Amino acid sequence: MSTRGERRPRGIRPSQVRLAIANEHEELRRVLRDVDALAVLVMDGNRGAYEMLRLRAGQLYYALCKHTDLEDEILAPALRETPGFGEIREAQLLEHHREQRDELHSALAELSSEDEDPAELATRIRDLLARIRIDMAHEDRDLLNDKLLKDDLIDVSFIG
Numbered sequence: 833m834s835t836r837g838e839r840r841p842r843g844i845r846p847s848q849v850r851l852a853i854a855n856e857h858e859e860l861r862r863v864l865r866d867v868d869a870l871a872v873l874v875m876d877g878n879r880g881a882y883e884m885l886r887l888r889a890g891q892l893y894y895a896l897c898k899h900t901d902l903e904d905e906i907l908a909p910a911l912r913e914t915p916g917f918g919e920i921r922e923a924q925l926l927e928h929h930r931e932q933r934d935e936l937h938s939a940l941a942e943l944s945s946e947d948e949d950p951a952e953l954a955t956r957i958r959d960l961l962a963r964i965r966i967d968m969a970h971e972d973r974d975l976l977n978d979k980l981l982k983d984d985l986i987d988v989s990f991i992g
Contacts, residue, residue, distance in 0.1 A: 846981035849910045854976055856899055857968045863892050864961050871961070874954040882950045886943050889957050893936045893943075896964065900929040907975065914980050921975070932967070935960070 867888050873881035904926060912922040939960055942948060975981070 844906055844910075845983045846910050846913075847978070847983050849906050850976045850978065850981050853903060853907055854972065856902065857972060860892075860895065860899060860968065861965070863888075863895065864965060867892050868958060868961050871954040871958045874950050875958075877951075879950065882954075885950075885954060885957065890940060890943050893940050897933060897936055900932055903971075904929055910981055911975065925975070928967075 867885070870881050870885040870888055874885050908922045908925050911925060912918045914921060939956070942953060942956065
């Protein structure tokens with residue numbers, strides 16, 4: 833179900849959007865740590881960890897694609913409804929996700945290459961993981977906060 837160009841799906845409050853995305857971010861962070869640990873092993877010369885790294889990185893990349901789909905489905909429409917620059921926030925998120933999907937597809941192609949130097953691949957994976965962590969921290973701080981995505985229909989922060 834895609835909600836692009838539509839209003840937020842009925843029954844999903846902004847607080848529920850925040851919680852759903854934040855929970856996914858926590859799960860993704862656990863997987864990022866696991867993949868990062870495998871990458872470090874490969875960079876340290878552990879050849880036995882290489883195939884496991886490729887497998888786990890591939891699973892992570894697919895999970896990240898699914899995660900961006902979820903954000904497009906529920907977070908983007910919720911951002912559109914925020915006061916001020918909602919449509920701009922939504923458009924920026926959707927554009928950023930298009931760029932991320934391109935990067936993830938390239939990374940998946942690298943994983944399937946048999947000619948890849950294990951240490952170089954592990955380094956590139958770690959670089960991508962660092963960018964993903966930064967992106968999630970930005971989303972947590974700037975998009976998933978209760979001042980932006982709030983359930984109340986009237987801004988009560990000025991009442992006092």
